[in-house]
Amino acid sequence: MRALLVGASLCLFALPVAAQGLVPADFFNAPIDPASPTGVEANVLTFNAKTNTIEASGGVVLKSSGYVVTGERLVYDRNANSVKMAGAVTVTDPSGNVMETTDLDITGGLKQAFFNALTITAYDGSRITADSADYDSVLQSIYNNASYAPCGECVDDKGRRIGWSVNASRIVHNSEDSSVTLENSTLYLLGVPVAWVPYLWLPDLSESALSRAPRPTFSYGEKTGVGVGVSVNVYGNKWTDVWLSPKFFSRQGFLLGAEWEQRFENGSFRVKASGINQWDPSAFGTEVGNREWRGAIQTSGSFTPIETWEVGWSYTAFSDANYLSDYELTTAKSSTNEVYATHVSEQTYFDIRLQQFNQLGNVTQASQDAQGANLPVTRFEHIIDLEDDMGRLAFEGHLRNVVRNADSSTTVNGVPYVYGYQGTKTHATVQASWQKQIIADGGFVFTPYLGARADFSYYDGKSVLLPGEASLLSATPIAAIDVRYPLMASNGADVHIIEPIAQLVYRGSDRTMLGITNDDAQSFVFDDTNLFSYNRFSGYDRQETGLRANIGGRYQANFDNGSYLELIGGQSFQLAGANAFSTVDHANTGAGGGIGNDASYAVLGAYGSFTPGLTFGAKTQIDTSAWKLARFGAGASYGAEGYGATLDYRFIGANPSLGQLLDQHEVVGGLTIPVADYWSLKGNAAWDLSANSWLQVGGGVVYDDGYLTIGANAQRNGPTHTSPNSTSVLATFAIKAPAGLNLGYSGAVPTPSF
Numbered sequence: 001m002r003a004l005l006v007g008a009s010l011c012l013f014a015l016p017v018a019a020q021g022l023v024p025a026d027f028f029n030a031p032i033d034p035a036s037p038t039g040v041e042a043n044v045l046t047f048n049a050k051t052n053t054i055e056a057s058g059g060v061v062l063k064s065s066g067y068v069v070t071g072e073r074l075v076y077d078r079n080a081n082s083v084k085m086a087g088a089v090t091v092t093d094p095s096g097n098v099m100e101t102t103d104l105d106i107t108g109g110l111k112q113a114f115f116n117a118l119t120i121t122a123y124d125g126s127r128i129t130a131d132s133a134d135y136d137s138v139l140q141s142i143y144n145n146a147s148y149a150p151c152g153e154c155v156d157d158k159g160r161r162i163g164w165s166v167n168a169s170r171i172v173h174n175s176e177d178s179s180v181t182l183e184n185s186t187l188y189l190l191g192v193p194v195a196w197v198p199y200l201w202l203p204d205l206s207e208s209a210l211s212r213a214p215r216p217t218f219s220y221g222e223k224t225g226v227g228v229g230v231s232v233n234v235y236g237n238k239w240t241d242v243w244l245s246p247k248f249f250s251r252q253g254f255l256l257g258a259e260w261e262q263r264f265e266n267g268s269f270r271v272k273a274s275g276i277n278q279w280d281p282s283a284f285g286t287e288v289g290n291r292e293w294r295g296a297i298q299t300s301g302s303f304t305p306i307e308t309w310e311v312g313w314s315y316t317a318f319s320d321a322n323y324l325s326d327y328e329l330t331t332a333k334s335s336t337n338e339v340y341a342t343h344v345s346e347q348t349y350f351d352i353r354l355q356q357f358n359q360l361g362n363v364t365q366a367s368q369d370a371q372g373a374n375l376p377v378t379r380f381e382h383i384i385d386l387e388d389d390m391g392r393l394a395f396e397g398h399l400r401n402v403v404r405n406a407d408s409s410t411t412v413n414g415v416p417y418v419y420g421y422q423g424t425k426t427h428a429t430v431q432a433s434w435q436k437q438i439i440a441d442g443g444f445v446f447t448p449y450l451g452a453r454a455d456f457s458y459y460d461g462k463s464v465l466l467p468g469e470a471s472l473l474s475a476t477p478i479a480a481i482d483v484r485y486p487l488m489a490s491n492g493a494d495v496h497i498i499e500p501i502a503q504l505v506y507r508g509s510d511r512t513m514l515g516i517t518n519d520d521a522q523s524f525v526f527d528d529t530n531l532f533s534y535n536r537f538s539g540y541d542r543q544e545t546g547l548r549a550n551i552g553g554r555y556q557a558n559f560d561n562g563s564y565l566e567l568i569g570g571q572s573f574q575l576a577g578a579n580a581f582s583t584v585d586h587a588n589t590g591a592g593g594g595i596g597n598d599a600s601y602a603v604l605g606a607y608g609s610f611t612p613g614l615t616f617g618a619k620t621q622i623d624t625s626a627w628k629l630a631r632f633g634a635g636a637s638y639g640a641e642g643y644g645a646t647l648d649y650r651f652i653g654a655n656p657s658l659g660q661l662l663d664q665h666e667v668v669g670g671l672t673i674p675v676a677d678y679w680s681l682k683g684n685a686a687w688d689l690s691a692n693s694w695l696q697v698g699g700g701v702v703y704d705d706g707y708l709t710i711g712a713n714a715q716r717n718g719p720t721h722t723s724p725n726s727t728s729v730l731a732t733f734a735i736k737a738p739a740g741l742n743l744g745y746s747g748a749v750p751t752p753s754f
Helices: 002-013 016-020 108-115 365-369
Strands: 039-041 044-048 053-064 067-077 082-092 098-106 116-121 127-137 140-149 164-174 180-189 192-202 215-221 225-236 240-244 247-249 253-264 267-277 293-303 309-318 334-344 348-359 373-385 392-404 408-412 415-420 423-435 445-459 470-484 487-490 495-507 546-558 564-576 602-611 614-623 628-640 643-652 664-676 679-688 693-704 708-717 727-735
Touching (some): 192 225, 348 365
Antiparallel strands (some): 044 053, 053 067, 127 140, 164 180, 215 727, 225 247, 247 253, 253 267, 293 309, 309 334, 334 348, 348 373, 373 392, 408 415, 423 445, 470 495, 487 495, 495 546, 546 564, 564 602, 602 614, 628 643, 679 693, 693 708, 708 727
16 A cells, blocks of 8 residues: 555656655655554445445545545445545545545555454444454455444434344355354343354344344243243254254243254255143143143245245144143144145146144144045136237136044034034036126226036045935036226325126026035125125135125225225125025024025225324124114224224124024224333233123233334233133243334224124
8 A cells, every 4th residue: 555655646746846845755655653543434334235335435534554544435346356435535644744636546454454443334224343354255244253233333312222233253244145144143132242142144134034043032821830931043054053942931840942944945844843841730730731741843844846836844743732822832723734736827826735734722632533634635727818808718626635534513502513524525626717807988897707617526424414425516607797887086186986886696506515515615704805706605615506696886085195995885686596695504604694685784894094093994784674783893093103002893793593692792902102212011901792791901011122122911811711711921022123123103904803
């Protein structure tokens, strides 16, 4: 660098003026002071991944061996391995001599000084500092004695520590895959060291990847006691992660957990195992958890052997069905063991699976035997867009082979339900259709639909509830037309759309039970979401029949202040043929659903927001024959400046045909109140209005500064809850990436349910 400066000075000052004594004799020749500070200072130092450059801007000062170079912008081009001070530059030597120039190339000691004492501030506000940095290739940056902080200095405008950071002896960033490796690292929360990890590999610094960081867990359950644990990555690199998750429960002892994740270029798999030797099994009473040894093994994986195919599996084995729930390893109510292959392309979808379903909870083996297995279930779809705007052809196929070891049945207030029959049932379906949208003069939109469906079903008759082997071969022609007349009005700011809708749907069959036994079409509620559907059953074992008309409309309004309103409603009428919803199967599908009579219940849905932060939604079902309310659900949420509130109400009228003898009324509310910067109190309660009893009550405290979340919540269930008279306490902890910044309350648009 000194040679460069000397050369520059000779070029600038090798003129006759030198003989006149205007240039000092020691100009740029003063002795170098090795004790002089070395480093780089700038208002902002940013990394641009697209151009692979590091740029310092705003008051740039570069120091080395007594030399000081100042300017407004310094650019390090990693591809060319060049460092240049762009624009006006001032150079001061150890004697105080000053040279001014433009666009100065930095080499030698000053170039190395730039690499040392380095601070990089990314566009998202995160910051890396290091004693030294080595850019040994364009793909890898190595920072020694470095720290990473997503919150920059992690000090707010009131001088308080916020967020999290990590210090490490080495941080290695690979720009090719964005992975980050930390060696001998310490995690700091609010500036306090809380965990040390010898080695940690992260695929990136995104929100999901940060879940790999060591995280403590705290909990309380009446049967397990106080639980304290930690999840630690004991080995990790680009391809492999190994985790240990020990946790101590004051009433039951030590639970040991381990997890291995192996990644490949085209996929990954994961294996998890955990177990405990319970100190006090009797705490679980008559439940399935009353045993000395409990544990589970879980594995899953997915691979993409070729671009349009994915294959994978998921499997869980456990000592008892309530182990994962009792020890807070899952909140799911069921698990699925399966092997699958899926193909997705622009026009084709194909999926085949072998599936076994397990209930989770206080479930015996006899109940597990009543769960059906799909061996296999297959679905195929293919679409063809015809040339010359002649519409679209769609082909669909479905095959489900259900194997069940025991009948699945229950009785609710004297009403029997059979969800599945012992034995084997096979149901294959093929359907082809054509439809085309036609926009006529005047704005009418016509969409004719023609199709045909063929079904084959077989049941071996092993159940005593449905004895006798049976088979079925059926063909169903389908024709429909959808007519809409959208009308729009706008004053330049507000937009209003009114869209009357009418449909005629014909299914030329009197057979609604096509699967012989109904295994996949047991869920049905008539509302605004399926008002204009051609077949409202949720699966293939049932279908609508006869001629039906669906009449209604939609209104949408968008206002210039950001508020909006959407209404959708109507009614359905059985005009001819058998009404499939008046044919009740053994699972009582469709009973009291609001569409079993020739004139269905009227349905209406309303969604909108009239002021910033406040959203609402409601849906209702009205029995027009008696003009009484059959179902109603409503919800609203509000959030602003850290405050948040939610309120949901649900009403279901009594329906003796389903075993529901009384009206159901439930109201659920939640409240969030900020009590200090970053701190808020949360509470929730649910009340069973019909039983005049509380369902659930809970509350807690949360710290959230946008980068770090710590909270604790306690919950108590009431006597009419599905888990009655139980208490639980759960602590939460999460570190966030800059993209996860969320300082205020946010709530989703309510979607009320019946």
